Amino acid sequence: MLKIGILGLGTVGSGVVKIMQQNSVNIHNKVGTDLKIEKILVNNINKERIVDIEPGVLTENESDILDNPAIDIVVELIGGEEPAYKYIMRAIENGKHIVTANKLVIAKHGKEIFKKAEEKNVQVSYEASVAGGLPIIRPLQNSLAANRIEKIYGILNGTTNYILTKMSEDNQSFEEALLKAQEMGYAESDPTSDVDGYDAAYKITILSSLAYQRFVDVENVYVEGIRNIAIDDIKFAKEMGYVIKLLAIAKNSDEGLDIRVHPAFVPENHTLAMINNTYNCVYLHGDAVGEVMSSAEGAGQMPTGSAVVADIIYISKNINYNKQEYPKIDSCQKNNIIDTKEIESSFYIRLSVFDKPGVMAKIAKIFGDNNVSLASVLQKERLNPVVPLVLITHSVKEKYLYKSISEIKELEDVNDINSVIRVEKHI
Amino acid sequence: MLKIGILGLGTVGSGVVKIMQQNSVNIHNKVGTDLKIEKILVNNINKERIVDIEPGVLTENESDILDNPAIDIVVELIGGEEPAYKYIMRAIENGKHIVTANKLVIAKHGKEIFKKAEEKNVQVSYEASVAGGLPIIRPLQNSLAANRIEKIYGILNGTTNYILTKMSEDNQSFEEALLKAQEMGYAESDPTSDVDGYDAAYKITILSSLAYQRFVDVENVYVEGIRNIAIDDIKFAKEMGYVIKLLAIAKNSDEGLDIRVHPAFVPENHTLAMINNTYNCVYLHGDAVGEVMSSAEGAGQMPTGSAVVADIIYISKNINYNKQEYPKIDSCQKNNIIDTKEIESSFYIRLSVFDKPGVMAKIAKIFGDNNVSLASVLQKERLNPVVPLVLITHSVKEKYLYKSISEIKELEDVNDINSVIRVEKHI
Known part of the structure; x- marks a missing residue:
């Protein structure tokens, strides 16, 4: 039996618990042993929860997970930079494997985290950090590993894609569509990270590091959000055969890395133009495979939970069958990012x-x-x-x-x- | 250094050699050691080749690969049932890891192959057997592992999709479009396996075995090809808002497995309707992830080569870092396939x-x-x-x-x- 400690029981955390409960037989068969959720860190153990949790599992003390010798895998679902980053490093220091959905921490501190993980001989998985349930991190590591990836175009933020879809379909202004997104639970009360493009920037940074085998400093990524898109722009775009999408772009060439996030006109008959609402999409071109396009719901309890649990299964299989896997990223290459x-x-x-x-x-x-x-x-x-x-x-x-x-x-x-x-x- | 033996130097084999040559540095970095193509089995070592091969690498004797103690990984790219199956079993018997693009052999004999591989402690990878370069085998094994997959709809045969696209776009008859496909090199001179749906049947059988963790006897899959689709059907479909596609379908429920290959009307605004020419597409639904759609070129030298080389890299990493991976498929479950x-x-x-x-x-x-x-x-x-x-x-x-x-x-x-x-x- 392997024991899991989860940091955070919000939307995604509850999804992870639900999936592990409803697919436990299936998961046992894949891993070859039982997985037990030993402890879950929450702010208030007395708060009502939407999932059934056994007594004694909830704790308000992070040490019950981070310093608990019984726990094999720590699943970080707090989000944000701190204390998430600090907790991850402490768990690694204590020899625990890590699963995280935290794009900010991986984009900003991936280098330090992977280094520490290799030192301590533990694994770090983060499939859920980009595009929710859409398989993209591990395909870049494995199924597409033979390719020199030439370009990646992503619709990586569900909130802004929902807002742009509403603006386009229902003629709503940015403000109206944002309000609607907040009502639907697709946007936070402070929507900055989504609408100003930072969330997409963290994600394209993570994809670039895998596709191009180089760490990119997210501070160097050009970022422009969708606040200034007017309904008139959407109309004119339509008239001229385009759709406006918030694109995250990373292209690699001998000149360097062209990496940026900004709204863009996309030809209306291109696949990317057809990705609507909260769906995400990754469209890439590799020298051998040619075009590959994948699309799925980019966020939400169950899709993101799907990716987190997949990572838990993956690491558990490796532990059970005695394997290790490290991201092999050469960070010595110069981050030669092209000025926009x-x-x-x-x-x-x-x-x-x-x-x-x-x-x-x-x-x-x-x-x-x-x-x-x-x-x-x-x-x-x-x-x-x-x-x-x-x-x-x-x-x-x-x-x-x-x-x-x-x-x-x-x-x-x-x-x-x-x-x-x-x-x-x-x- | 790890040594590779390749069986067959046709279209895909040449693609594999080309990719390994042009991305050798990249591949070295990922694997952590050099990969050397030690031997390639061909029918005629004097035939002109489209790729540069070092002297002494080509051989007409399969024993130089299958029984060669220097070779770590055997890459089977002969296709067809025999001698491919026999060679794979002999290579496994001799302790070699296997990479294959052979959907027929995996669909028909996967069970025996995986059993023997586990006995001999070697790995078998077959990402290229379904949908060319599109990552689907390993995502089903890993990134989507947390899901109970509910349904898979695939456009899994590029030849028939090309023919149906030509019929629809250029008003060609089946016979005309088939001829065009043959001219373009998309269809074999004997097109039976493609146009009668068998190729797609092998592929959906492989996907089902992974998604539903049960071996399916391909003989039990209902198969109907596209020979009888008339241009009138395509026109009427259009008039009623549909597109005709050769679908491979596998749905799992408590009643059993609904698995079949046949032409079908697909609503024109559905993603599957927009997959044209030789592109393949896998559209699936999992209980956690929801809808996932992926599309890429489904065949051809470089896309299929991309998947084969990815498998070579994957196995090589595992050898180099001392891991093993076996398909964990419970074959004891009853193959309760629903009668169409x-x-x-x-x-x-x-x-x-x-x-x-x-x-x-x-x-x-x-x-x-x-x-x-x-x-x-x-x-x-x-x-x-x-x-x-x-x-x-x-x-x-x-x-x-x-x-x-x-x-x-x-x-x-x-x-x-x-x-x-x-x-x-x-x-």
Whole structure:
């Protein structure tokens, strides 16, 4: 029998308990021995729970798990940086194997954690940290190991994908859709980490470290959220055959690593455009396998629980059959991340201009002088002195685009530059 | 250093050599040691090859691999039942680990192979046997291990999917599309295994054994191919909002295992309907994870090579770090496969009837008497005494449907029953 200690009994923790209870026979067969939940750390042992817990299992003292010699595997489901990171390191120090769903801790401190784990001869698994129940961490480690991965495009945050779907399908504003997401339990009361793109940034950092065998400092990842997406942008996107998604992108080439999170226009007939609501998707290209696309519910009690329990089973099998596995990531390679200013992309630009003769000519001249060429222009008649002007550029380095934008801003005939969003034509 | 022996240097074999050459540094880093291709079994060592092979590596004598004490891992890429099966067993007997892409051998003889492997303490990996480069075997073993899988729907044969795509997009007949597939190298000169559904049957058998932890005798799987799909069926499907796909289905319930391969109407907005050309797709539902969908190129030199090399890396890591892994499949469970006659489904039926008053009433009466209710009826005016009549039924057990069909066949006003195809409304 192997004994499990769980840190946290929130949404995911309750899912883990539920899955381990309902599939216990199945799990026993796979592992070759029983798994017992020995202790669960909670803030208040008297609080009502949605799952049945045997008496004596709940504890308010982390030491009952971290320093308990009976416990083989510690499952960290507290989330956030501290005390999660501190607890993980202490558990490893005490020779315990680790399962975690904590993308922030793995993205920020993976290097130290894996190093310590190798020292102490224990395993660390984190399938649940990216894209909930979608198998992606271990496929990158195993089934796709023969490939030089060339690019990864992910929709990795369910909250923002839900918000963008609502905005698109129900014509809701960002604020309305966010409120709806909060009502549905898809967004936290402080939605910063999701809507500003940080959550997706942690996840693409983790995927990059596996795909490209190099640790990436998450602080170096360019991050742009979806707060500024207007309903007008969504409408214009539709009109031009696109859907706006929050993409997490990591491309590897001889020039370096192009890694970023930002909203982007995605061609409406691309698979990524069809991933809606809280679904996540990972789309990648490997030199041997070609395109691989996987999609599943990206969060929630049971999907995330599925990944956590899979990791528990995996580690337990290894313990029971006497194996060890370490992430073999070469952290010596230089983290040569490409500055987004140097990255070529098409851009969608929405401006408000005064409806006067010659304004388009002035704007076009600035673009031309900066070697930015236009792919399409959309100008709608309005009964207003200020009219929207929508442009899509051909592929251009970001620095030239922004140089043009800053010059266009100075034009007297330009009232405002409302939106600048990247167009990912060639995914 | 670990030494590899490869049986066969056809399409996939050449892909494996190519990938191992071009990603050798990457592979070395992952495995922690060098992998050397020691010997490759071919029919003719003097034949021109598309990959660079060192002198002395090619051999026409299988014993140079199977009985060679220097070789650690045997990679079987001959395909077909014999001598592949015999060679695999002999290699295992000699203590060699096995990587194979052979769905026929794994589906038919997996049980004996895994038993022998456990006896001899060697590993058998077969990620490439299903859906080419798409990670599905190991995700079922690991990342999805916490789930009770409830259903699997697969598009598992690239050849038939290509043919159906051509028929649908270019209005080609089955024969024309098959010819095109043969020209493109997607179909063999004898296309039986693909177009008659056997290839997909082997694959769904393998997936079922992993998902449901039971060996399935492939002889018990209901198999129906796509030879009889007429261009008219494809057109009518389109008109009614469906796409015809060759589905491999495996559903598990308390009643038993519902496993089958047949063409089916798939709602046009379902993900499976959007998988075209030679792409494969696995769509599954687990009690914890919910829906998971994965798609990739299902065959071909590099995608299949990707999966084979991943298996080589996986086994090599295990050897190098001293681990073993066996498929833990409980073969004692009864193979309680549900007879397709007892399975409920909607059906699409295309008949040619003589354009006389009362014919629809007679047909409807027969259906009614057999408790088959109709969901929709499509009758087109033609300048012909014989007109097509297209029906879609509500969900009904197959045995009642076929009882009705046999009675309808006897009606004087019915010229022919052209097609009967299942409609999978609720995937």
